[in-house]
Amino acid sequence: MELLYASCVGLLVTCGVFLILRARTFPVVLGLTMLSYAVNLFLFSSGRLALNKAAVLGHAEAYADPLPQALVLTAIVIGFAMTAFVVILAIRGRADLGNDHVNGQETSKNKTKGKA
Numbered sequence: 001m002e003l004l005y006a007s008c009v010g011l012l013v014t015c016g017v018f019l020i021l022r023a024r025t026f027p028v029v030l031g032l033t034m035l036s037y038a039v040n041l042f043l044f045s046s047g048r049l050a051l052n053k054a055a056v057l058g059h060a061e062a063y064a065d066p067l068p069q070a071l072v073l074t075a076i077v078i079g080f081a082m083t084a085f086v087v088i089l090a091i092r093g094r095a096d097l098g099n100d101h102v103n104g105q106e107t108s109k110n111k112t113k114g115k116a
Contacts, residue, residue, distance in 0.1 A: 005045060012038035025090040025100045029083065036079040044072045 012034050019031030047068035094100045
């Protein structure tokens with residue numbers, strides 16, 4: 001189970017980094033979201049992966065650690081707010097600049113492609 005979990009985190013990080021390196025703003029936003037999901041999964045795994053453990057102290061000998069769960073819940077809320085903020089910035093940048101490139105300028109390859 002740990003190998004599957006670690007490979008899922010690695011796949012999310014790989015896809016996130018790949019999308020962050022794109023030239024358009026929407027893939028960059030998706031890449032940041034995937035990276036935040038990977039960090040959330042990593043934080044959640046720090047509470048140790050275990051089955052059939054009590055979530056409340058005093059009901060069983062072994063219990064789940066609530067701190068990583070609280071950290072992940074907080075990170076999900078903050079990540080959603082930051083994603084909404086970055087999407088609004090991307091929409092505003094597209095409206096002001098007329099394109100959705102990260103640096104605000106189209107490459108020469110795209111300029112010649114659009115004229116032909």
